[in-house]
Amino acid sequence: MPGQILPESSVDVLIVGAGPAGLMAAAWMAHTGVHTRVIDKRGTKIFNGQADGLQCRSLEIFDSFGFAERVWKEANHMLEICMWNPDETGKIRRSDRIADTPPGISRFQECVLHQGRIERFFLDSIRDASWKTHPVDVERGVLPESLELDDSKVEDHEAYPITVKLRHLSEEEATPEQYGKQLQDGLFRSNLAPDDTDELLTKSRAAAKEGSEEIVRAKYMIGCDGAHSWVRRQLGFEMEGEPTDFVWGVLDIIPITDFPDIRNRCMIHSASSGSLMVIPRENKLVRLYVQLKEVVPDASGRADRSKITPDTILAAAQKTLSPYKLSYKYCDWWTAYQIGQRVGRNFSKQTRIFLAGDAVHTHSPKAGQGMNVSMQDCFNLGWKVSLVVRGIAQRYILSTYQSERRRIAQDLIDFDHKFSRLFSGRPAKDLTDEEGISMQEFKDVFMRGAMFTSGLSVDYGASMLVAKPGAAAVQGDGTDVSAKGEKVVAKEGLAKHVELGKRFPSFQVLNQVDSRPWNFAQWLQSDGRFRIVLFAGAMTSAAQRERVGAFCHQLENILKRFTPEGRPIDSVIEVLTIHSAKRISVELLEDFPQVLHPFSEEQGWDYNKVFVDDESYHEGHGRAYEQYGIDQERGCLIVLRPDQYVGYIGELEDVKDLEVYFGNILVQPQSVVK
Numbered sequence: 001m002p003g004q005i006l007p008e009s010s011v012d013v014l015i016v017g018a019g020p021a022g023l024m025a026a027a028w029m030a031h032t033g034v035h036t037r038v039i040d041k042r043g044t045k046i047f048n049g050q051a052d053g054l055q056c057r058s059l060e061i062f063d064s065f066g067f068a069e070r071v072w073k074e075a076n077h078m079l080e081i082c083m084w085n086p087d088e089t090g091k092i093r094r095s096d097r098i099a100d101t102p103p104g105i106s107r108f109q110e111c112v113l114h115q116g117r118i119e120r121f122f123l124d125s126i127r128d129a130s131w132k133t134h135p136v137d138v139e140r141g142v143l144p145e146s147l148e149l150d151d152s153k154v155e156d157h158e159a160y161p162i163t164v165k166l167r168h169l170s171e172e173e174a175t176p177e178q179y180g181k182q183l184q185d186g187l188f189r190s191n192l193a194p195d196d197t198d199e200l201l202t203k204s205r206a207a208a209k210e211g212s213e214e215i216v217r218a219k220y221m222i223g224c225d226g227a228h229s230w231v232r233r234q235l236g237f238e239m240e241g242e243p244t245d246f247v248w249g250v251l252d253i254i255p256i257t258d259f260p261d262i263r264n265r266c267m268i269h270s271a272s273s274g275s276l277m278v279i280p281r282e283n284k285l286v287r288l289y290v291q292l293k294e295v296v297p298d299a300s301g302r303a304d305r306s307k308i309t310p311d312t313i314l315a316a317a318q319k320t321l322s323p324y325k326l327s328y329k330y331c332d333w334w335t336a337y338q339i340g341q342r343v344g345r346n347f348s349k350q351t352r353i354f355l356a357g358d359a360v361h362t363h364s365p366k367a368g369q370g371m372n373v374s375m376q377d378c379f380n381l382g383w384k385v386s387l388v389v390r391g392i393a394q395r396y397i398l399s400t401y402q403s404e405r406r407r408i409a410q411d412l413i414d415f416d417h418k419f420s421r422l423f424s425g426r427p428a429k430d431l432t433d434e435e436g437i438s439m440q441e442f443k444d445v446f447m448r449g450a451m452f453t454s455g456l457s458v459d460y461g462a463s464m465l466v467a468k469p470g471a472a473a474v475q476g477d478g479t480d481v482s483a484k485g486e487k488v489v490a491k492e493g494l495a496k497h498v499e500l501g502k503r504f505p506s507f508q509v510l511n512q513v514d515s516r517p518w519n520f521a522q523w524l525q526s527d528g529r530f531r532i533v534l535f536a537g538a539m540t541s542a543a544q545r546e547r548v549g550a551f552c553h554q555l556e557n558i559l560k561r562f563t564p565e566g567r568p569i570d571s572v573i574e575v576l577t578i579h580s581a582k583r584i585s586v587e588l589l590e591d592f593p594q595v596l597h598p599f600s601e602e603q604g605w606d607y608n609k610v611f612v613d614d615e616s617y618h619e620g621h622g623r624a625y626e627q628y629g630i631d632q633e634r635g636c637l638i639v640l641r642p643d644q645y646v647g648y649i650g651e652l653e654d655v656k657d658l659e660v661y662f663g664n665i666l667v668q669p670q671s672v673v674k
Helices: 020-032 056-065 068-074 115-130 197-207 230-235 310-321 370-389 395-424 439-448 450-454 542-561 624-628 655-663
Strands: 008-016 036-040 080-086 092-099 138-140 142-149 162-168 213-223 239-257 265-269 275-280 286-291 326-344 353-355 508-511 517-519 530-537 573-579 610-612 636-640 646-650
Touching: 008 020, 008 370, 020 036, 020 056, 020 115, 020 370, 036 142, 056 068, 056 115, 056 370, 068 115, 092 439, 142 197, 142 230, 213 230, 213 370, 230 353, 239 310, 265 439, 275 310, 286 310, 310 326, 326 395, 370 395, 395 450, 439 450, 530 542, 542 573, 542 655, 636 655, 646 655
Parallel strands: 008 036, 008 213, 036 138, 080 265, 213 353, 530 573, 573 610
Antiparallel strands: 080 092, 142 162, 162 213, 239 286, 239 326, 265 275, 275 286, 508 517, 508 610, 530 636, 636 646
């Protein structure tokens, strides 16, 4: 209202959008104690439909936040893919069966569970982690109305250079008007629908309710507000790419059908009636992705969504599945979308305001990448912002977000461009049919992309965080993210099956003290700490014990250098040890230096930091050294970033390189500056 003095407040991190990407960012902030606000224009979370596919890497990430078991229990596990193609008569027949997830690549496999449940698990994790420090709640029905960034304060760590005016909507304003009054649909979130943010703001301003506006000043801001991103528009950033003419409908139904593979993931090409993907869901549901060949975009390139209904989608599915029958009595949710691939030119403004998820890359959902890659954007970004806000890391590490994730987004767009066209194209009738799609090529592309779609092929280039040889700008998106100080290059040959810039593999090890078997990644929790994994080798050898002792003496000095006064020695860098001797041949307190099992006056020795590659009483032998490709006598050391990606590999004698590596990343507290 005119002349009204608006309330003002400050916050370390403001997150716009409470979908999976925004909640991933919020989870990092909650688990590391950062003062954060999360706003979303919708009045409620999702309860039906939307994204559903969960890849291996996402489940590993959920495990690091402590809720993978909840997802795994509720989700439908996808184990087999069936491919159906037309035979010489035009009738669809099963042509192949393959594993949905390549065996042995992860302790998890792909599963499906609707987005609303994923959001629920995130919200519970955020609540449980943040209630003692800075409680984080999603504020719903709240829109950003204006955004300013003071360039003169960008490099001032204590400043709040971002100013945002927020508008609080009424319950009526925050409730979307959906197509289909009795049936939930997702068209209002689809790329076929225009953005309604400006309309919501206009209506709310017209109502002019006192107390509906406030000013927030923030150190950092993360825009996770979807493909129509308001934050992106305010920054003036553009997306590159274009839509296609392929329009697809989506139905979540309990199917009544004689199609034999309805409870398997299926990719179906018909001779002339389009394509169909079957995704078996939880609670007897099945999701159908159906090509709508009858819906043709107009001259502007945009399809008319008013012509799309559940009946339209069902009729198209029935044509593709013929001669098999398909109907339903219960539909849980439906939507439609037009395939397009676009990627943002910029992922951040002055490394103060960031964009993530659909705000910087859009593509078709059939490869199960949308929610997964969006969450992994913020899994990459969240710990970096948290460490910088808390004064633990140098601010320039934030430049690695765009360098690392924009390249991944471009890889995704390239894969989706090829995959979606092969899926949407007409099958070739024979070898002479040059306009048709080769079904063998489709299968080959899909199988080659399996590691990519699992999320496990992510490979970050050289930077101050990843000690790879070569030019950092070339290995990323062109951004120069090389170390500011002396360059360190890791020795990858010491761990032949561990790759710099990739997620650290996980194998079974035993706790040294109580012999309990663990999948090692279960100890790589998302709490914001770097980790040194010390492969201590043959600890029964006097020479090796001497090497380990010498390393630990110098390691303690490194840890103290980067640990704030009054904090535990493992609060910034945690050391976890895996040795290769027989478990019963060594003792924790006698044979391992104290820095490997720190002592606390309140809690005594830490018995959960030293592990052994030995045989379990009940679970067999994990053979971790063999699977990591590490010498069982000499071992090595591996540095993991807080997101479990490998940053450095070296010998136990490479203490100087280890110190330089951390010196290029971390802030040395004033209390320990010499």
